[in-house]
Amino acid sequence: MKRKISFLLAFIMVLTIIPFSSFAQQDYDKQLKEAIVKSKELFNIGSEYDKFDHSVSSRDGTTVFYLNWSDSKEKLGSVDISMAVDGTVLSYGKWKPIYVEQGPKLPKISKEEGLKIAKDFIKKVAPKFTDNIKQIEVSEPLNVNLDGYNYYFVRTENEIPYYNNNIDIYIDNTTGEVRNYYANWDMDLKFADSKGIISLEKAQELYKEKIGLDLIYKTSYRDRNPKIFLAYSPLNTNLGINAKDGEVTPLNDYFPIYEKASNMGADGVVPAEELSPDEKQAVENIAGLISQEEAEKISREILELGSEYKLNYVSLYRNWRSDDSYNWQFEFMKGSDSKAYYASVSIDGKTKELVSFYKFGPEESDKKVKYDEKQSLEIAKEYIKKTNPDKLESIELGKNYEGFRPLEEQRYYYFQFTRKLDNAYVEQDGISITVDAASGKITEYRITWSNREFPSQDKVMFVDKAYDTLFNDIGMELKYINPDRYEGNIKNKKEATLVYGLKTDKPSIIDANTGTLLNYMGEPYKMPKAVSYKDIDNSYAKDKINVLAQYGIALPGEEFKPKEKIKQADFLYLLAKANSPYFEIDKSGDKLYAFLINAGIIKENEKAPERIVTKEEGIKYIIRALKYDKIADLTEIYKDLFKDTKDITPELKGYISIAYGLKIVEGYNGNLNPKAELNREDGANLIYNYLFSGM
Incomplete structure (x- = not known):
């Protein structure tokens, strides 16, 4: 269902659907008939699909028919197709009538076989695209919870990528059926030739000179704990170098390969000794807030709002970037319907400082513009000087490049100032402000300013080392962009230009102290x-270990050590990965056990990371992961299955029986040997059977 929704949203974003009747006068009936006939032939749509609906869209001179088939008995689901007037299929989806949650299954189609199916499908439905696409392969583990493979292709012209055009296709890994396909393609776009372009080396020099790396304080959040770290990174990652003239160019290229008090005392105060340290801190943080009445009075004064502005909404909320900061937010309205005026303002609940505001209402369209960009900037600075005089010297206006240039005469100017602390910018900190160039008034204002402690800049390396990492480990590439693609001017969307830009398969974040490439968490x-x-060739579970590894269910390192006894922490880590593919272990193991205890897989008193896991213990954890433990606890209903049933811990008899019935475990010569300590290969074998038993 999620894929269907995302497919429809993507389709709607690209094409504005218009009822077919509005196009009747343009005589599209023959083209519609051709699209219907071709679709039925391509996708083998028979008379069992007895309901049909359609619409037509035209954008940038391209006519597209949107066709939908379904059955009145609601047994087959539906088929959605969009087809250009020349017969090129732009999207296809086949949806089941009811979504059924299924467990993991072993694929019957390999990823390589799926890729061939995907390419053959594209060749069949959109042959004009076939010679101009390149697969983007992401090297990462498969997802055990997905029932197919997703393949992504980008458009290439003259063997140069154009990331704004792409094809996304999903193949069922059991049947090999194409489940859905979506092509985003600019039909009439021309591409500049590659003659006379500057070299990659020259582009790197110009990037370093004109865009460059900045020293930046970045903040990552994990479990609500902020981590501030220093990095070299481009302040604006959406800039590249024009391959013809060497000028800075916005890329417009959005392709990334990668949140009542109780027990009161007599005096109405909660006794401090009954609060935990975290609870005490929360109470201290919220103490000393100004009242709602005082905050509203300040808000009205700041925005110069009279009594005709009625209070519509009020909220007190904690600033997510600062645990001890709370903001009052008010929304006001004057008038009603189309003639209503609105104002919203946020005030720091302790310092009474302005955090943000905006005002809007019926615009006087005939009001003449009095101020140009330079004058508007001075108005913005004067307002900052008035409201936050201590911060004016600590901010820097963001650079303005070709492509973001304002119109010669425009009504509003938006300015973004970034905070700078010594030699480093503070990402996410700064002031944004909008000026009405007709009235000279501020219509929108927002400040973000962290009071946290920032790391020292004493050990920051020279930026030249960071450039080595940038160009050698990340790199730049030549690619096409359409500079006018998002500007809403159809006439200008006719030629893609060549630029050099940073590759996007890795984050352009470099540790400012060591030169190490960092992720977004620092x-x-x-x-x-x-x-x-490299050490499992002689393991009886070799194939199963390899399959698990393909899905990211693996122990760290290049050696699995299959004959070594498996510790509880390692077995449970494999089980956690089998249940949550994106789970990552922490060095202490605390996160692992917290996850497992919350999931009901292990109990607090069973925690023993270094203990060797026995066969019956491993089975116990697996049955709990399956949520069958309540049934397994009914020990009296299970019969003896093995010659050595007497050796099974009595309360685990039901667990063993269920595991045997599900083919998770088998006996040997009629025995189970429940107290046997598991080797790592034995543990992997149990986890594999847990995921794929009976497949």
């Missing part, structure tokens, strides 16, 4: 990839 970046072991 941790060393690791390219996601499936684990491959």
